[in-house]
Each structure stands twice: as C-alpha cells, then as structure tokens.
Amino acid sequence: MEDVISKQVSTDAAAGRARRGTNQSGMRDHNERLVLSLVRQHGSLAKSDIARITGLSAQTVSVIMRELEEDGLLLRQAPQRGRIGQPSIPMALAPGGAFFIGLKIGRRSAELVLIDFLGNVRAMLQHSYRYPAPREAIGFVAEGLAKLRGALTPEEDKRIAGLGVAVPFELWSWADAAGAPRAVMEEWRDCDIRTEIQSLCDFPVYLQNDATSACGAEMVFGKTGDLSDFVYFYIGAFAGGGVVLNGRLHGGPTGNAGALGSMPVPGENGRPTQLIDVASIAVLEKMLAARGAETAHLWTSPEDWGDVGPELDIWLGRAAEALAYAIVSATAVIDFQAAVIDGWMPVAVRHRLVEAVGKAIEGIDAEGLRLPKVREGTVGIHARALGAASLPLSERFLIGAAPVSGSA
Incomplete structure (x- = not known):
C-alpha cells in the first residue's frame, strides 16, 4: 500500500488551496488558518491580542475575523470591560x-x-474483528x-469538511503477527482504501499512518502545554509512534518518520529486536493465550481489562525497558522536550507503564544526553x-498540518 499511498499525495489538495471558497469545502488562506490556530490554542482571543501575537495590522485582523464570523467559524464572547477605551x-x-x-x-x-x-x-x-x-x-x-450523517441536521451535514483515515501502512505484511489468513491480508496490497471510501462520500478523504495520526491527535486535541518538540509512542495491537517538531507533525517524505515500532531495542539474551516485538x-x-486465558477483553474493553494476571506485570516490565531504550535512542538524534506514551489500554495500566519507563531510563547510560x-x-x-478526524481539520483550517495523502 505504501506505493499506492505515495502516488496519492495530493494533486487535488494543491488544487483545493487555489480555490479558497467561503464555506467549509474550501481551503482557508494562511492568515485565516493562523487566526483559527491561535484561537484554538488559547480558547478565545480579542482582535487586539491576535494583532499583537501575529504582527498583522489591526485592520487586517478585523477583516479576517469578520469573515470567519460570517462563515460561522467564530463566535463572539461577552465583552471584557475594565480597560481604558x-x-x-x-x-x-x-x-x-x-x-x-x-x-481508524x-x-x-x-x-x-x-467530531465538531x-x-x-x-x-x-466501533466494530471488532479477529483480523481486518x-x-x-x-x-x-x-x-x-x-x-453518523443521519443524526446531523441538513445544515450540519453541509459543514462536514472531510474524513480522515488512519491505517497501518503495509497492512498486508502483518498477516502472521495478526493471526490472519495471508490471502485476506494480501488483499490490502491492491486495495486503494482512500479511493474506495471517497466513492462513499461527497467531501475530501485524507489518509495517514495510524500511529502518526494518534500523534496528531495529541498535538491538536491533547494537553501538551508549551511542548513544540516531542516523540510519541502509541501502544496498540502493535507499538508505533510519531514525531512532532516545531509544533508540526513530522511525517517525512514517505510518511514513515516516527516509525518507532521498527526501532531496534535489546531483546532476549541481549540480541537486538524491534520495539514492536x-x-x-x-x-x-x-502470553495470555499460552496459558489458555481469555484475551478478547484486551480489544473490546480497553477502559477496563479487569484482572489480567501475572502476565501483565511481566509484559509491563519488558515493554518499559524497550521503550526506555527507544526514547534514549531517539533523543540521541533529536533533542526532544518530552516523550509521550499513550495506548489502547486502561488509564491505570498506562500510568504504570509510564512510571516503569521512567525508572528504566535511570538504568541506561545516557551520558552526553539531556533526556x-x-x-x-x-x-x-x-x-x-480522533487523529484521523484531525487530518481534514489540520489540512483545511490550521497552521502546521502534516502532509497527508490525497483529497478529492
């Protein structure tokens, strides 16, 4: 699918930039996206605040915000009094x-x-299955x-700005690991999933790697504070991740930047293996299946796994050590402010994993690095x-959108 994805990199998106439009189907211009990004970041801003932050003239900001209000993208809040004038x-x-x-x-x-x-x-x-x-x-x-569309009013339906797809690249290569029939997984090799889904709707469809999309969700919707550079790990059925540099999701020329699941880490007997393993x-x-334990709840009940058993402790210890090495290795290349870990797991398990990673890092020789x-x-x-849904949001309305594969 990677070859298919690279060919989809957006001829149409480039055309979309040229035909701005005044509604949600058109691409906003740079200054409008800048204003919307700032308002999203701060919650609400007055015209004078935006002019001060951006360096744009008060008149320019006034025109932009009036147009965004007329387009239904901004709402006036209660006036703030107490100042001169x-x-x-x-x-x-x-x-x-x-x-x-x-x-996803x-x-x-x-x-x-x-999402709104x-x-x-x-x-x-949500739809669960043994394999995709x-x-x-x-x-x-x-x-x-x-x-989803049937639950919206006709006016709301017109304001759907796009659909994002988050999917593992080269999904067919995971037949053995996913326990799926190889013939079924091979179907993904020739499946242009973006085009297939585009035929089902009348708004643009975008495509991105699933772990990179999760990283984008953290950047757009998460509570990252003033973080502008961080490495991100998402622990799902398979581990993956993403990279944020200068407040921008960095996908690289092929979309594989931040393919952290492939990061070499110490394995059994000190032999190198990949983080994903x-x-x-x-x-x-x-590990659970080896002793005949039920495993379906890992996928159907991510909010509460219940009593998993001793295998969870063993897995957490090994995963934490591997993640610690991956973080130190990544930091040797880029001076990240933070390493963010999330995943398809209960909050309590995620908390234990992050704590264990912090302790494991202390045992690694990181001389010369600021971890x-x-x-x-x-x-x-x-x-x-949510990261998939953020693809059209970022591409059409925000500054710092990561390159995504095609739109119609």
Missing part, C-alpha cells in the same frame, strides 16, 4: 462551524468518529457514515480515530 470582544471557535469524521482501521477493530470544530465527540461507532479484511472495513464505513499489546495477548521528560498521553484509547 472600548471593551474588547473575545472570539472563540464555533462548535458547529465544521464537522470532521475519523476512521486497526488490526483488531475499526472505529468511526464524528472544538474536537468534541458527537458520535462514535478490506471488504468488511469498507462495509462498516458505508453503514457507519449513513448513521516487545511493547505491543499483541505480545501480551500471546526528555516521560509523560502520559492525554487523548487516550481513541487517539487514532
């Missing part, structure tokens, strides 16, 4: 200004989510889109689906 009027994002749909196709489940302009989840659908099959995934999307939840699943702070992600189990 006219009271300032902060402007905030309008929740119903635009809507976005995100699709994972190795054990698919999710479809509808603030990132609030309006609806979510193209036809089954597309059928889930077709059915799910009808349900140690820190993935699929590894915990195999980043290890912290928990703030988006949680649905980060990949």
